[in-house]
Amino acid sequence: MSANKQILLKSRPDGIPQAEHFELASAPVPEPGDRQFLVRNEFLSVEPAMRGWVSAVANYSTPVGIGEVMRAFAAGTVVKSRHPGFAEGDKLMGMLGWQDYALSDGTNITRKVKETDLPLSLSLGVLGLNGLTAYFGLLDLGLPKPGDTVVVSTAAGSVGSAVGQIAKLMGCRTVGIAGGATKVALCKDAFGYDAAIDYKSGDLDAALKAACPRGVDVYYDNTSGAISDAVIQHINVGARIVICGTASVSSWDPWPSGPRIERHILVKRGRMAGLIVFDYAHRYEEAATRLAQWVRDGKLKYREDIAEGIEHAPGAIAELYRGENLGKRLIRLTP
Numbered sequence: 001m002s003a004n005k006q007i008l009l010k011s012r013p014d015g016i017p018q019a020e021h022f023e024l025a026s027a028p029v030p031e032p033g034d035r036q037f038l039v040r041n042e043f044l045s046v047e048p049a050m051r052g053w054v055s056a057v058a059n060y061s062t063p064v065g066i067g068e069v070m071r072a073f074a075a076g077t078v079v080k081s082r083h084p085g086f087a088e089g090d091k092l093m094g095m096l097g098w099q100d101y102a103l104s105d106g107t108n109i110t111r112k113v114k115e116t117d118l119p120l121s122l123s124l125g126v127l128g129l130n131g132l133t134a135y136f137g138l139l140d141l142g143l144p145k146p147g148d149t150v151v152v153s154t155a156a157g158s159v160g161s162a163v164g165q166i167a168k169l170m171g172c173r174t175v176g177i178a179g180g181a182t183k184v185a186l187c188k189d190a191f192g193y194d195a196a197i198d199y200k201s202g203d204l205d206a207a208l209k210a211a212c213p214r215g216v217d218v219y220y221d222n223t224s225g226a227i228s229d230a231v232i233q234h235i236n237v238g239a240r241i242v243i244c245g246t247a248s249v250s251s252w253d254p255w256p257s258g259p260r261i262e263r264h265i266l267v268k269r270g271r272m273a274g275l276i277v278f279d280y281a282h283r284y285e286e287a288a289t290r291l292a293q294w295v296r297d298g299k300l301k302y303r304e305d306i307a308e309g310i311e312h313a314p315g316a317i318a319e320l321y322r323g324e325n326l327g328k329r330l331i332r333l334t335p
Contacts, residue, residue: 004029007070007098007313009054012063015250017054019315022070030103037081039092039102043306045073045124046316046329048247057253070098070313075113075123091116093123098313100333111284115292125158125328126295126302127288129277134162135287137242137275138220139170146171148217149236151208152193153227156183158302158328159244161191162291163220165300168192172218175211177204177227179323186326190301204230215239223248229259232270241272247321303327 003026010023032038053071054064064071074096078088085106086092094109096102113123125131137159144150150167154160155176164174164187176187176196187196195211197204208216208230215236221228225248232241249256265272280287294300305327307316313331320329 002029003027004099004101005310006100007310009064009066009068009070012056012066013051013054016051016318016321018318021054022314024311024314029101032080032082032103035083036103036105037078037083037086039074039076039094039096039104040079040334041074041076041096041100041102042332042334043075043121043124044098044310044313044331044333045075045128046313046320046325046331047073047129048245048317048320050317051321071095072098073110073124073129074098074102075120075128076102091120091123093128098310098331100310110281111288115288118292118295121304121306121328121330121332122295122302124330125304126162126300127291130158130328131162131291131300132280132284132287133244133275133277134159134166135291136277136280136283137244138163138166138218140280141242141273141275142167142218142220142240144170144172144218148172149175149212149214150218150220151175151177151212151216151231151234152220152222153177153231154222154245154247155193155196156186156191156326157222160220160222161187161302162300164191164193165294167218169294169299175208175216177231182326183323186303190303192301199227205233208234218242220244225249225258229261232261232264235264235268235270237268237270239268239270241270243272243274304330306330306332308332 006025013021075093078090091113150172152160152163156178167174174193176193184196184198187193197207216234219241222245224246305325
């Protein structure tokens, strides 16, 4: 515990953050004060949302400051504690940053990890914000019913893959949209989608007609842009559209223009709702408990894409947006 390696935000990106926007630094390992504890991070998470966290334009959170430790979820173990609510050896997941060690008073802890029979890394993926996002977005906003057709964009990703599997557990027909033959195969072979579409391979509208002969009842939107424009044309009366991400839009300043969907939503009496998973913090344990049991029962599959060492963190967001990961992207800090 002689040094605390950290990834700092070096400069403000215009669009997707690249490796050069960050720098590796070293600081002393902090000592916990009264009602504080020290966490040794074991896994760092890489999220599409990080692009928004470093943007100069604030959205639902204050931008990370230049020279600050990169905001990130991490999972680790309490190694020192002067806090009555946290003991040495506790496994935790929270907003602990891209660093080896994090000092906390508990306010940045999302949850104590109770599923000690399962890998700790899952607390950042299928049992963490990705799984929780899939769970609440689909079940609370998508309101799937048996027999519904559920379409998911970025269907092979860590959120999309969970959405598709939960929809199957609810008795739905599932159609995944992904980029490239490898990810389309993952959708069908690893995550059990009934059909999968490669949006890069040709006529997306024709592919949607073939895969959704009865139309679309629920669309779980992780991309926005041209993919969503195509899917929305196929929604049924009473369809539910969950807006979870806008990965295909390079910038929202200035505001991008696109097809006008209002008349179609009106005629189909469709509903669109945005999802920020932090709004469901009071229900995280409910979801994590249910998701963990599905994992134990073999009903919820997952994949992880793990890089070894904090040195891989700076370029990881850009790699995510280039679609280079095949599973939840994580950085492992400990062997």
